[in-house]
Amino acid sequence: MSLALDDLRVRSLGACEYDSPFAEMLSTKRTSPHYVAEDDRVLVDDTVSVLLSHGVPIDQVPSFEAAGPRKKIYFDPAETTVGIVTCGGLCPGLNDVIRGIVQELTEHYRVKRIVGFRNGFKGLAKDARNSVTDLTLDAVRDINNDGGTILGSSRGAQDPDEMVDSLLIHEVDVLFVIGGDGSMRGAMRLVERVDERELDISVVGVPKTIDNDLPYTDQSFGFQTAFARATDFIASVFIESQAAEHGVGIVKLMGRHSGFIACYAALSVNEANFVLIPEVPFGLDGDDGLLCRVENRLREHGQVVIVVAEGAGQDLLECDGAKDASGNDKLGDIGLFLKDRITDRLTEVGLAPTVRYLDPSYAIRSVAANAYDSVYCVRLAHAAVHAAMAGRTQTVVVRWRRRFVHVPMALITGHRNQVDPDGDLWMSVLEATGQPATFGR
Amino acid sequence: MSLALDDLRVRSLGACEYDSPFAEMLSTKRTSPHYVAEDDRVLVDDTVSVLLSHGVPIDQVPSFEAAGPRKKIYFDPAETTVGIVTCGGLCPGLNDVIRGIVQELTEHYRVKRIVGFRNGFKGLAKDARNSVTDLTLDAVRDINNDGGTILGSSRGAQDPDEMVDSLLIHEVDVLFVIGGDGSMRGAMRLVERVDERELDISVVGVPKTIDNDLPYTDQSFGFQTAFARATDFIASVFIESQAAEHGVGIVKLMGRHSGFIACYAALSVNEANFVLIPEVPFGLDGDDGLLCRVENRLREHGQVVIVVAEGAGQDLLECDGAKDASGNDKLGDIGLFLKDRITDRLTEVGLAPTVRYLDPSYAIRSVAANAYDSVYCVRLAHAAVHAAMAGRTQTVVVRWRRRFVHVPMALITGHRNQVDPDGDLWMSVLEATGQPATFGR
């Protein structure tokens, strides 16, 4: 393809001489995974091969191995037993992934035995009882119609040696771990023990997070289903706030460290006036603060809708530093906090607000995958099977820039994907809500 | 980031010595936009800047300009009038794009006047009456809740000089054309006349196709909504075929030249046994042909489900070479043809089939955009506005590898995106249906 830099038409009758309304906002931005600066460009081709002809020393350019079937595989399907385990919180698509793995292994590789461990890593612990179930084609036939996971789940780690023992008891050669970053860390500890004991067992991960906070991942599976469901609740409080004289609607959505659900759901409904996410701190007080802005909005328009991610504004709360079973910080309840503070403020200034607060929580994550996520999950499952049968281990399969690739487990647990305050997504949210880039700080 | 080629763990206890069930299928594949070969890799970073440090002559590597707001803009918002036109067949999200453009222009750029031309390019023709409507914030407030387009649409070209005259009459500085590749060709002819007459009018496109056959585009807007809707009909004939003794379900889906809707819908429901698309020819007769395979499947399993794209198997039909108003070939009805041939064959061999045939056609494309497409459309709309205000013309905005970019109109109309018979998607379909890569040829 001969496409080059200067093919694009820019008006030549005059220079760009007017200041953009976004000029200030753009002044400090640099290219990142979420933004391309004005003086940078996007490659048309995203594979290493394109660089070879230009003499780039290929082993120095960061790149991922592509996922997919291989001509030669490591495990002899006729002699291979496979295990599957699902860990952590529910997420739409878990059953689709289980089903896709079982179907691919059975119908194409002709693997004879696939077992599921129940209740997450607990099912691999020493004293787990009745924790193994056979996963046949019939057992997974229409499980994709249901949310949740037929294998059950749990949070928290188990002793890695006990887990290896369980794999040996059930003669498992390949273990698929479907779980979040805590589970992937658990899987890595398991691989360490496998290595130390010089066992020939592979562990392949399918990373799961409803918050979409995985690095090197376009969107985590189930995310689209989740934010689509979340839009229903924004629409509800919008309708409620519209029907009252001084109507205030507040929805708290999932997102401990990353506000993706809040951003996408708000963009989709396009009725939110304020979107509050963990990545962008905000203040309550002062002329510039949230309370004043909410009040002003209510005076001008008679209604206001706020979408807040559960991890937003944690600095405003007094937390006790408690942890949950997965070792995550327990968050303070920013939703109830905002509800109370906003109600107090508006009541003080005589606006007699009608405040509607929704915290849909589990109602969002327990639904069955939508059409898109169903396809995505089955393709992820196929990729995971190919990776494992070809001998990859301590590896996860993800989609990056719409390519399915293999990523070392350590990379995926190394840091979180977040909404980039300089990126395209947050810019779209600012454009859609009309809220300022920062306030109250 | 220090990620390099050898970070990934492959089992080292033994080589990959077993033949993969996919070995033959893989033997001829090379890296393409739809597939990465085993000996190639995927770049982690997809911007030009990464190559600079390696001394790559940057103007020789194909790349796209990133979309998004610019610090300086070409048009003075206070003096700019904008026009919008929607062309061709309906597609979920048209109203979302219109609304996003109007909101961005009004709320951020403070453009004073935006007009919509009714009924596609017809509304720009000389004798169009009442063809212009004002697009205010209020006029577009909740149009995203409805399918279709509030501006109406039409197929076919109009005289480009008349269209330029209409733009002048309404003092339009920027025209947004939302339409398919025929419409983009129309837009290019319009730009030619603008240039010849040395006018300062920009034309920016938002490419639309329900078939997802745009090159350099991750997925065309509305596509996810469309295939999600299509799954309902596959589910219907599956249920029908299951309830009868020798049940045959056939669904014809959109896809004149590209079988994306058929592939994605079939993957999502995962109940189809045969997916027939334009890109992969098939034969009816012989032991290897579709009819025999359908018969065998019915004998073994008692039911069979077939999903066929409207453009599939056209070589099997006798067509008269007629064209529609957009200049597209009129297709023969492969759905009814297959229904008849399959019914005849199964009746002949004494299976007394119950055949259920559905042709949902317009029912799929007229729905409102789902949550994902709503977000996608609003972000495309924002990008289109930024492009136009910064003086781009003869340019479309698309999403490529999850980056919003500017692409010259000529590139987007140059060829079609198709399901790559060597690519990941078709592989997933083959894995999910269990159908052979080719049959009857």
Next chain:
Amino acid sequence: MSLALDDLRVRSLGACEYDSPFAEMLSTKRTSPHYVAEDDRVLVDDTVSVLLSHGVPIDQVPSFEAAGPRKKIYFDPAETTVGIVTCGGLCPGLNDVIRGIVQELTEHYRVKRIVGFRNGFKGLAKDARNSVTDLTLDAVRDINNDGGTILGSSRGAQDPDEMVDSLLIHEVDVLFVIGGDGSMRGAMRLVERVDERELDISVVGVPKTIDNDLPYTDQSFGFQTAFARATDFIASVFIESQAAEHGVGIVKLMGRHSGFIACYAALSVNEANFVLIPEVPFGLDGDDGLLCRVENRLREHGQVVIVVAEGAGQDLLECDGAKDASGNDKLGDIGLFLKDRITDRLTEVGLAPTVRYLDPSYAIRSVAANAYDSVYCVRLAHAAVHAAMAGRTQTVVVRWRRRFVHVPMALITGHRNQVDPDGDLWMSVLEATGQPATFGR
């Protein structure tokens, strides 16, 4: 309750002196199951007991036995085997009824054995193979999530003696027949043979018809789900017709003899301009005919939407008197006929219409029951079980004026429920569409 005729407030400051716009339409109407005349009234209480105190000879007033559990039952649950069969076309809720029967029999009556006969009455025929399946709690656990029937279905009669033989072979004491009026006639022939052979077998029916044409029935199960689904297609052609310059949308809906689906779906979407049903003949030609009215509407409003029941206007078609397997007349295709005639007419008069025609057929009846129908089906199932265990036979359970009652099978097959051209429903359709009460006749 002391409520009497004169409790209602009518304005007393003046008489009703103005002619109603409905005066003519009302002039010939009399009280019927679908309409209460002005000089009649509706009883507050609908049970026989209220009449006793007034000395009404109670055995002369038509009444139904109430459904529900009895204190004493006829069959000893510990010794009873139950059979279930589903017949005729699919209808939302079939699986809900099966599940409700199995759950009630198992959990409350502790019946030990329940079998399902596959593929309708075919499964009771002499040469049926593998036609019986055990229906346990586990087998029916979540079948309500799917459309169709897990037992399969078929049309047409089987030899009643063979069917009785099958019941004896499987030691069935109670047979539940879920099916339409043809199936109920089949069930009655079966009961005749049971009686002649002096067997102690009960046959209880749960009447099914997606057309809602059962007499003495509020609404047949699945009907609400079906017409809700049908609304999607009316909305589709409305959107399509709106987007074209002279847009015509036509939807053909189920309804062989009764236009209930057409009426309810049209009322729900409220975008149809003409609703055509079997009960109300119409003509095409003349100033008063459909074609002229469609043309006028198109000239005035630019778009028109027509909803036609499959059994409407059959007198306009030339039919060959063929019958289907259930003995029903094969209908001519009124939808395609209207599409062609309307297209011809509008083209002739130079309106260059864009005609969109949809025939959703099976797509409407194969979906899972909605929330309302789920509840309705489970309650019908409970009532059917109570009836059978209490020794009722040749009986169906239905809901009449929101009471579950027992009705002799002969009554339910005696005639069809139809949309009463004098009734409230058709009046609502006329009010909503604005179409005249009759035209072209």
Next chain:
Amino acid sequence: MSLALDDLRVRSLGACEYDSPFAEMLSTKRTSPHYVAEDDRVLVDDTVSVLLSHGVPIDQVPSFEAAGPRKKIYFDPAETTVGIVTCGGLCPGLNDVIRGIVQELTEHYRVKRIVGFRNGFKGLAKDARNSVTDLTLDAVRDINNDGGTILGSSRGAQDPDEMVDSLLIHEVDVLFVIGGDGSMRGAMRLVERVDERELDISVVGVPKTIDNDLPYTDQSFGFQTAFARATDFIASVFIESQAAEHGVGIVKLMGRHSGFIACYAALSVNEANFVLIPEVPFGLDGDDGLLCRVENRLREHGQVVIVVAEGAGQDLLECDGAKDASGNDKLGDIGLFLKDRITDRLTEVGLAPTVRYLDPSYAIRSVAANAYDSVYCVRLAHAAVHAAMAGRTQTVVVRWRRRFVHVPMALITGHRNQVDPDGDLWMSVLEATGQPATFGR
């Protein structure tokens, strides 16, 4: 029709000699609006006319006037101004009713002016500003696609004389009040003042309650939509409880005095193990109490789902007797109370439960009406218009036993409809959940 008492077939080969499992439960039941006793029957015909031939003194039998158009009407449409007001909490279908009233008045009666009062009765108060909006065909065109009410709403009474003044200022002849029983009482006070001031103004009500607690009403509009939405949340906690080792799901649903939403939603999903409603008291403690039963269920089945109406078990809470703006008692939060008590109990006994609690509240009532409710609302609206134009006042329109009738306002506010613990519905709930008729009392 010659249908008589003895037409129904009961097995004659033997008497009903076995005790029914329901024998005890049935022993005390008598015919009521919710139940027909074994020795009573249901009339086939529900009109007064049937009784005349039997010489019943017709004015002594309680009966309702049928709704519908009249031949003569009271108000001259050409001279009539109509007002509409919506009061109280949101309910699916409000916009459908508004739209139906406006369309019927405009298209059929040709009434020239219709105004909406904003924010409930507040919009009729003395100092209301900008409280009146014109309701044209265009203004209501597609409002049915949205939940809520375009007119806004409020709780609480206003001075009736001020309200009459507002009607006079706007020259309103007919006022439609869409609201709950509090609003109907407000409407009655307004009528009193109209009468005292000898004004010729009619007030007609369309009763609204999401709780379905209206007497003489089959189901209140919006109820089906509401309970359908509620099922999503039961399904969510069911999925969650299934995925955990000792999973407990609790959903609190609307229902201050009546548990209809809880009952219907639980029947529809059929996964609840306990349904708790205001009409059926229950205790927590003792071997027979809820806590013990939940514990037992969890030990046996590993999961438990509880659906609780907000008004259930109020005697277990310590309330302060506070009232809301409508004068309703403020309820204690039975949902959180049960969540805490159940968590404590299960933790105490070492079951380490995973408890998921959802309180969807406003998310249920703010959605748009489903297909059924859309039809129902438009027909109610038509009936209301006919009633008002024919001079009825202080009257509401309702559907009773599937007939639309006129009911005096006083009757509808006199008492509440409740789930009858002896009725068919509660019986179905007991059958579906398997819970005992009472426990812990």
